[in-house]
Amino acid sequence: MPIEPAPTQWNLDLGQAQPGEDLVGVGADLEPGTLLAAYRSGIFPMGLGVHGGGVLGWWSPDPRGVLFPEDLRVSRSLRRSCAGFEFRVDSAFEEVLAACAAPDRPGRWITPAIARAYTELHRLGWAHSVETWRDGELVGGLYGVAVGGLFAGESMFHRATDASKAALVHLVSLVSPTKALIDVQWRTEHLATLGVTEVSRTAYTRLLAEVLGEPLPPAFGGRPV
Numbered sequence: 001m002p003i004e005p006a007p008t009q010w011n012l013d014l015g016q017a018q019p020g021e022d023l024v025g026v027g028a029d030l031e032p033g034t035l036l037a038a039y040r041s042g043i044f045p046m047g048l049g050v051h052g053g054g055v056l057g058w059w060s061p062d063p064r065g066v067l068f069p070e071d072l073r074v075s076r077s078l079r080r081s082c083a084g085f086e087f088r089v090d091s092a093f094e095e096v097l098a099a100c101a102a103p104d105r106p107g108r109w110i111t112p113a114i115a116r117a118y119t120e121l122h123r124l125g126w127a128h129s130v131e132t133w134r135d136g137e138l139v140g141g142l143y144g145v146a147v148g149g150l151f152a153g154e155s156m157f158h159r160a161t162d163a164s165k166a167a168l169v170h171l172v173s174l175v176s177p178t179k180a181l182i183d184v185q186w187r188t189e190h191l192a193t194l195g196v197t198e199v200s201r202t203a204y205t206r207l208l209a210e211v212l213g214e215p216l217p218p219a220f221g222g223r224p225v
Contacts, residue, residue, distance in 0.1 A: 001125065001216070001221055001222070001223075002124055002125030002126045002216070002221055003124045003125055004036075005031070005032035005033040005036065005124060006031075006032075006033050007033045007037070008028075008029075008031060008033040008034040008036075008037045009034075010028045010029070010034055010037070012025075012028070012034070012037045012038050012041050012043055012058070013041055014041060014042060014043065014060055014201065014205065017060055017062070017201065019062055019201070020062050021062065022059050022060065022061045022062060023057050023058070023059055024043060024058055024059065024060045025043075025057070025058040026048070026055060026056060026057050026058065027056060028056065028058065029056075030045060030056070030113060030114065030116075030117035031117075032117075032120055032121050032124055032126070035117060035118075035121055035126075035145070036121075036126065036145075036147065038058065039145050039147055039150065039152050040147060040208075040212060042060050042064075042201070042204055042205045042208050043058050043059065043060045044058070044059055044060075044152060044154075044185065045057065045058055045059070045114065045117075046058075046059055046109050046114075047109050047110075047111040047113075047114060056113075059185070060201055060204075061185055061186055061201070062200060062201035063187075063198035063199060063200055063201070064183065064185070064186075064198065064199055064200070064201060064203075064204040065183070065184040065185055065186045065187035065188070065191065065196050065197075065198055066181060066182065066183055066184065066196065066197060066198070066199055066204065066207070067168075067172070067181075067182040067184055067191070067194065067195055067196045067197075068181065068182075068195075068197075069172045069175060069176045069180050069182065071195040071197065072169065072172045072194060072195045073193065073194055073195040074169055074194075075193075077162075078162055078165055078166070078169065081161065081162035081163075081165075081166055082162075082166045082169055082170070084134065085132045085133065085134055085139070085140075085163065085166050086132075086133040086134065087130065087131065087132060087133070087166075087167070087170040088130075088131045088133060089128060089129065089130055089131070089174070089219050089220070090122070090128055090129055091129075091131060092129065092131055092138055092141075093119070093122045093127070093128070093129040093143065094119060094122075095138055096129040096131060096138070096141040096142070096143050096157070097110070097115055097118060097119065097129070097143055097155075098115070099138075099141070099157040099159075100142075100143065100154070100155035100156065100157050101114075101115055101155075102157070105157075110155065118143070118145075118154070121145065125220075125221050126145055126146065126147065127143060127144070127145050127146075128143065128144065128145075128146055128219075128220050129141055129142070129143040130142050130143075130167045130168075130170055130171045130174070131167065132158075132160075132163040132164070132166050132167045132170075134160060134163075138159075139158065139159045139160035139163045140156070140157060140158035140159060140160060140162075140163025140164045140166065140167055141156065141157065141163070141164070141167045142154075142155065142156035142157075142164060142167045142168060142171065143155060143156075144183075146216060146217065146220040146221075147212060147216075148211055148212040148213055148214045148215070148216060149175070149178045149179050149180040149181060149210075149211030149212070149213075149214030149215075149216075149217075150180070150181050150183065150208060150211050150212060151171065151175055151180065151181075151182050151183070151220075152183040153168075153171075153182060153183060153184050153185070156168070165194060168182075168194060169194075174217050174219040174220070175217050177217060177218075178214045178215055178216075178217055179210070179211055179214045180211060180214070180217070181207050181208070181210075181211045183204075184196055
């Protein structure tokens with residue numbers, strides 16, 4: 001089971017958040033207790049530019065991109081692709097994180113400080129990678145934070161066609177035994193083809209309250225159901 005870290009010193013809530021504004025705060029820290037308090041409140045960190053002077057932003061998109069496991073759409077071509085991959089969980093967390101933070105990726109936002117913070121959260125059993133392998137080579141994957149029935153996706157990458165989409169499909173299979181919600185932060189056209197939709201911040205916080213008390217899926221350290 002994950003190890004609960006020391007509580008944060010910061011008051012992280014959405015009481016002052018304005019409708020339609022995604023950035024809800026700056027500053028604070030990346031201690032494990034702060035990160036978990038943020039996710040439990042519907043907030044996540046993202047650096048304001050990799051070269052932005054170390055300014056840390058806290059975000060709660062309105063609307064929020066989410067995937068309900070029952071809404072997953074898998075095309076025939078993607079299903080064929082999935083059959084050609086091997087899937088693993090947490091066998092190469094730091095490799096997945098490094099691939100997501102690669103300097104040549106457009107819009108790169110994962111700073112060294114954020115990478116260190118999520119590596120520590122992984123060590124404590126809260127952050128996880130879902131990996132796509134082929135012929136012994138890591139070709140895609142995603143990482144995020146699992147708290148109860150919430151999986152908060154942070155980033156994904158691929159080095160083979162459909163490898164990141166396949167990782168998301170496998171993630172759904174891992175969380176489906178529980179009442180689950182997959183947070184993808186923002187809906188994109190790419191993710192919409194898989195069934196990702198948008199909900200208001202108010203609806204997201206209500207859904208969050210419903211899933212946080214659910215059992216953690218066994219793949220992420222929870223007890224078998």
